[in-house]
Amino acid sequence: xxxxxxxxxxxxxxxxxxxxxxxxxxxxxxxxxxxxxxxxxxxxxxxxxxxxxxxxxxxxxxxxxxxxxxxxxxxxxxxxxxxxxxxxxxxxxxxxxxxxxxxxxxxxxxxxxxxxxxxxxxxxxxxxxxxxxxxxxxxxxxxxxxxxxxxxxxxxxxxxxxxxxxxxxxx
Numbered sequence: 680x681x682x683x684x685x686x687x688x689x690x691x692x693x694x695x696x697x698x699x700x701x702x703x704x705x706x707x708x709x710x711x712x713x714x715x716x717x718x719x720x721x722x723x724x725x726x727x728x729x730x731x732x733x734x735x736x737x738x739x740x741x742x743x744x745x746x747x748x749x750x751x752x753x754x755x756x757x758x759x760x761x762x763x764x765x766x767x768x769x770x771x772x773x774x775x776x777x778x779x780x781x782x783x784x785x786x787x788x789x790x791x792x793x794x795x796x797x798x799x800x801x802x803x804x805x806x807x808x809x810x811x812x813x814x815x816x817x818x819x820x821x822x823x824x825x826x827x828x829x830x831x832x833x834x835x836x837x838x839x840x841x842x843x844x845x846x847x848x849x850x
Contacts, residue, residue, distance in 0.1 A: 698756075705760035
């Protein structure tokens with residue numbers, strides 16, 4: 680909760696938030712790292728199969744006779760997204776995906792650098808302006824790190840874009 684929720688909003692969201700953050704990470708990995716590999720190769724069947732597996736896990740857990748609070752719902756969602764992530768990852772490896780380990784490691788390092796720089800400023804402003812400033816500063820810091828580390832060829836792409844856009848001429 681201290682990592683992601685401004686001080687004015689902290690309180691009862693901590694138990695659910697601790698489960699929601701890994702859920703967001705699993706969702707992002709599936710949507711932006713694994714699914715594109717299948718889609719570029721026009722093999723959407725495994726993606727649909729993994730999504731149905733994740734859905735079955737969610738529905739199965741929600742069908743259990745238990746009264747769920749916010750943490751319970753977050754736990755069910757974490758289980759579903761984790762099942763989807765594991766299924767999609769397993770299918771990608773079975774079908775021969777080669778993952779860009781260098782870019783993945785550098786991306787984690789860039790995110791850590793961004794978080795480390797922004798951490799002391801998390802409560803410096805009121806909640807809404809603080810969130811806007813943190814998001815803008817975070818994007819700028821991560822973008823700078825992506826260029827510095829050349830994550831996913833960001834430096835080459837920026838150079839190509841700069842060559843296309845010359846002063847006084849719009850693309």
